[in-house]
Amino acid sequence: MLFNRGMDQIMVFRVMLGGLLALFITVANAGQPHQYKLGPLEIDTPWSRATPGEAPNGVIYVTVKNTGAEPDRLIDVASPAADQTQIHDMQVEGDVSSMWLIGELDIPAGQTVTLAPDHAHIMLVGLKKPLEVGQTFPLTLTFEKAGSVTVEVTVEPAGAMAPGQGS
Numbered sequence: 001m002l003f004n005r006g007m008d009q010i011m012v013f014r015v016m017l018g019g020l021l022a023l024f025i026t027v028a029n030a031g032q033p034h035q036y037k038l039g040p041l042e043i044d045t046p047w048s049r050a051t052p053g054e055a056p057n058g059v060i061y062v063t064v065k066n067t068g069a070e071p072d073r074l075i076d077v078a079s080p081a082a083d084q085t086q087i088h089d090m091q092v093e094g095d096v097s098s099m100w101l102i103g104e105l106d107i108p109a110g111q112t113v114t115l116a117p118d119h120a121h122i123m124l125v126g127l128k129k130p131l132e133v134g135q136t137f138p139l140t141l142t143f144e145k146a147g148s149v150t151v152e153v154t155v156e157p158a159g160a161m162a163p164g165q166g167s
């Protein structure tokens with residue numbers, strides 16, 4: 001009996017240790033660059049911005065570098081965070097910014113395409129719940145030639161202009 005109780009305590013200790021370790025890993029990951037490789041494509045640090053409670057839409061930014069000799073094309077984006085996930089381009093003229101849906105985005109050979117504030121972006125239309133700082137959610141990117149990859153998007157503060165500012 002004493003022996004069994006001792007084992008139980010060891011198990012409890014192990015579970016607690018595991019929990020602490022998981023917490024540490026989560027904190028250590030915040031603000032760190034996340035890089036993914038898909039054939040010749042290098043996908044760098046997908047990030048998003050926190051949204052106020054009522055905001056219907058969110059945004060995702062990411063950098064895609066094509067290290068290959070062939071052009072590729074982003075043809076589909078998907079995320080469980082919203083009803084629809086779309087590729088948008090945008091333009092700023094004076095005080096007026098406008099954005100519109102584009103079906104696909106060219107990733108030319110040997111070039112880096114950056115989705116960033118005031119540029120092309122991925123739009124989360126109809127958020128299922130508000131995006132909170134430090135939270136992560138999945139995004140699946142599908143390219144015409146390289147295929148699909150699911151990446152982790154980290155939510156930065158609402159006004160962030162680059163990833164890693166929220167930590």
Ligand SMILES: [Cu+2]
Nearest residue numbers: 088099121123
């Ligand atoms: Cu948009």
